[in-house]
Amino acid sequence: MRVFWELTRRSFQRQVTYRAATIAGLLTNFFFGMLRASVLIGLYGQREVVAGIDIREAVTYTGVSQAVIGLLSLFSWVELMNTVYTGAVASDLIKPMSYYRFWLAQDLGRAVAQFGFRAVPIMIGYALVFDITYPHSLEQWLALAIVVVMAWLISFSFRFLINLAAFWMPNATGIIRFGFVLMSFFSGFIMPLRFFPEWFVRLSSFTPFPYMVNTVVEVYLGLVSGRGLMLALFAQIIWAIVLILVGKLVLRAGIRRLVILGG
Amino acid sequence: MRYIFGLYWRLIGVQIRSQVQYRFNLFTDVLATALVTITVFISLAFIFERFGTIAGWNLSEVAFLYGMVETAFGVMDMLFSGFDPQNFGRQVRLGRLDQLLLRPVNITLQVLGSEFIIRRVGRIFQGIIILTFSVHSLQIDWSIMKMSYLPIVFASLVAFFGGLFIIGATITFWTLESIEVINILTYGGAEMMSYPMSIYPLGMRRFFTYVIPAIFLMYYPAIYFLDKGDPLGLPFNANFFAPIAGFGVF
Numbered sequence: 001m002r003v004f005w006e007l008t009r010r011s012f013q014r015q016v017t018y019r020a021a022t023i024a025g026l027l028t029n030f031f032f033g034m035l036r037a038s039v040l041i042g043l044y045g046q047r048e049v050v051a052g053i054d055i056r057e058a059v060t061y062t063g064v065s066q067a068v069i070g071l072l073s074l075f076s077w078v079e080l081m082n083t084v085y086t087g088a089v090a091s092d093l094i095k096p097m098s099y100y101r102f103w104l105a106q107d108l109g110r111a112v113a114q115f116g117f118r119a120v121p122i123m124i125g126y127a128l129v130f131d132i133t134y135p136h137s138l139e140q141w142l143a144l145a146i147v148v149v150m151a152w153l154i155s156f157s158f159r160f161l162i163n164l165a166a167f168w169m170p171n172a173t174g175i176i177r178f179g180f181v182l183m184s185f186f187s188g189f190i191m192p193l194r195f196f197p198e199w200f201v202r203l204s205s206f207t208p209f210p211y212m213v214n215t216v217v218e219v220y221l222g223l224v225s226g227r228g229l230m231l232a233l234f235a236q237i238i239w240a241i242v243l244i245l246v247g248k249l250v251l252r253a254g255i256r257r258l259v260i261l262g263g
Numbered sequence: 264m265r266y267i268f269g270l271y272w273r274l275i276g277v278q279i280r281s282q283v284q285y286r287f288n289l290f291t292d293v294l295a296t297a298l299v300t301i302t303v304f305i306s307l308a309f310i311f312e313r314f315g316t317i318a319g320w321n322l323s324e325v326a327f328l329y330g331m332v333e334t335a336f337g338v339m340d341m342l343f344s345g346f347d348p349q350n351f352g353r354q355v356r357l358g359r360l361d362q363l364l365l366r367p368v369n370i371t372l373q374v375l376g377s378e379f380i381i382r383r384v385g386r387i388f389q390g391i392i393i394l395t396f397s398v399h400s401l402q403i404d405w406s407i408m409k410m411s412y413l414p415i416v417f418a419s420l421v422a423f424f425g426g427l428f429i430i431g432a433t434i435t436f437w438t439l440e441s442i443e444v445i446n447i448l449t450y451g452g453a454e455m456m457s458y459p460m461s462i463y464p465l466g467m468r469r470f471f472t473y474v475i476p477a478i479f480l481m482y483y484p485a486i487y488f489l490d491k492g493d494p495l496g497l498p499f500n501a502n503f504f505a506p507i508a509g510f511g512v513f
Contacts, residue, residue: 028444035454045318047314177291177295178298
């Protein structure tokens with residue numbers, strides 16, 4: 001376990017070393033958030049509440065969804081793929097630690113850094129510029145914390161899984177990009193899923209994606225509580241378990257295929 | 264001139280041949296790139312089904328903006344990938360640019376020829392589909408004036424985004440890391456121009472009018488094509504400024 005935390009810490013440090021890059025990323029995420037907020041404000045016009053979301057909550061939604069981009073690595077993540085192509089995967093595999101946990105630890109460090117230096121500042125920026133809403137009870141904050149951690153776990157296990165394609169293909173960027181497109185479409189990142197037709201929401205609930213962004217947003221805004229919250233959390237746990245198990249199975253098959261030359 | 268084009272084709276040809284090698288990857292890559300545009304558009308269509316209009320613009324009208332911007336950005340991205348700040352910054356850091364500088368050929372030509380990404384076809388293709396949908400459902404009153412101005416606006420857009428890429432690329436001479444901030448201007452500008460400009464806060468609008476003249480490239484020409492009123496009320500007729508703004512930035 002000590003190795004695990006050590007890896008997490010190193011990965012965290014690696015993230016915070018590039019300060020200029022962190023600030024640049026922050027500004028970009030914030031700017032896009034402003035654009036998205038403007039679009040929603042324009043859409044609402046004179047309307048007060050649409051699909052159970054009022055304008056303040058809609059603006060807050062853009063903040064929360066921009067804030068989790070880095071934390072959940074929503075746009076791209078090909079680190080594991082790259083190690084397969086450079087051959088670094090060989091030395092990672094002979095480390096006295098499960099390969100899955102080796103990456104989990106590093107991604108945790110990355111996520112914690114992204115939380116502290118991206119998600120939190122973005123929300124602070126939003127609070128300064130817009131009139132946003134906040135979770136209003138201790139239970140809701142607690143629920144949010146749990147849901148965010150689970151969202152990260154689902155996101156990691158999904159990214160790990162699609163990166164494994166590198167074991168089979170000489171170039172896996174296409175298939176990985178494909179995975180990320182599906183993720184952003186069904187996760188409620190582009191727009192809140194509540195605005196979409198019911199059949200689409202039902203369709204997306206059969207995928208792990210809404211449990212990454214949409215669940216986090218809905219818990220933050222207090223749109224789900226009680227039984228609904230329990231169900232969402234339950235779905236998150238199930239998806240995390242399924243994706244981790246599938247990831248490990250595919251990994252085993254992939255390692256069997258792996259041939260590394262030289263030495 | 265013949266020599267320059269010949270050389271350009273040869274450089275590009277190498278790129279294309281190498282990318283076609285991994286056929287399955289190319290296929291998924293193009294598909295994924297096309298899907299980005301199409302999923303965003305489907306989401307937009309869902310949203311308009313619920314909301315109707317944004318600042319008086321309906322789905323078909325916004326699709327005109329979105330389709331034009333996506334297609335133009337796609338074409339630009341294909342031609343100017345060599346100047347993509349992320350990619351160019353890496354070349355500078357690795358010292359590969361020095362290599363190019365040593366060769367007795369125009370440096371712009373070499374950079375343009377250094378990267379050509381086929382998967383952008385996906386984006387262009389989807390942009391055209393969205394644009395076709397828009398034009399089809401809008402029934403624009405096409406005068407000869409409009410017919411001839413459309414390609415000019417398109418070319419101006421390509422030049423505008425290309426100019427931003429080159430500006431971003433040259434900044435990387437001074438910065439160590441490739442800076443993500445330039446994405447605000449390029450990708451952010453494209454995103455912004457896909458909606459009627461009147462929805463944005465004043466400060467943002469001023470910046471994209473006076474510093475980066477994005478507003479003249481899509482919003483004002485679109486007002487002309489679609490015969491819409493302008494709530495922003497510039498004191499002069501700004502509909503025909505696109506070529507000046509586009510090629511000015513370039």
